[in-house]
Amino acid sequence: MNINRRQALGLSAGAVAFAATGFSAVPALASAEDAEKRITDFTGGKTPETGKLTLTAPEIAENGNTVPVSVSVDSAMEGDDLVEEVMILADGNPNPDVATFRFTEASGTAAATTRMRLAKTQNVIAVARMKDGSTYIDKKEVKVTIGGCGG
């Protein structure tokens, strides 16, 4: 088969495009499902309620490498009204896990702040589990200008 220069260029461009979509699309899809699965595992199959848990994240993050994120739960942090764990997920990252905070009575309040990486515009999800077994969820979409993964 004779391939001239134009065809050769077209072929290689096609191959590059295929490689690029194949590479980015597969992990992203897996991650959104993974995030759902993580939430189900965390809550033990229950549907988490909204309200008590507040997730604070910027609406637009210019730099995906350091996105400040805060969680706080309305709780007395005494007796049964105690927040045990708060999990943070990002459903568009190669791996949805971000961090899991564990609180105790000595924490005083169930609030924590950290900085996270976001690969692209996506939902950041926080799920809290109380000592009495109830669970709460909050979600924020963060628009990312420059992604914070790969390099």
Place this chain on the structure above:
Amino acid sequence: MATPKPRVKLPKTASAGEVITIKTLISHTMESGQRKDSEGKVIPRQIINKFTCEFNGATVFSCDIEPAISANPYFEFNAKVKESGTFKFTWVDDDGSIYADEQAIEVK
């Protein structure tokens, strides 16, 4: 990589039962395991995977960390102090190294 240097900020004194804010930062590259070097080889993951804060031996706050936490991981959280004592902070690296810091607080 230079040895990670922990930095912790908390008040020196507090009144009994007060809820104080603690800020911690440690210098660490938090290599995610997703990046590739100039030859296209994946740079192996090396992150801090666990952080704990204890007060007089009892856990106040702990955290499991994934590669999605930014370089130089920063944590801000609260603690309720009832008596004078020492806060102990521990960071655990993927390679098994443990970095620690201690800060005393006086309750008046």
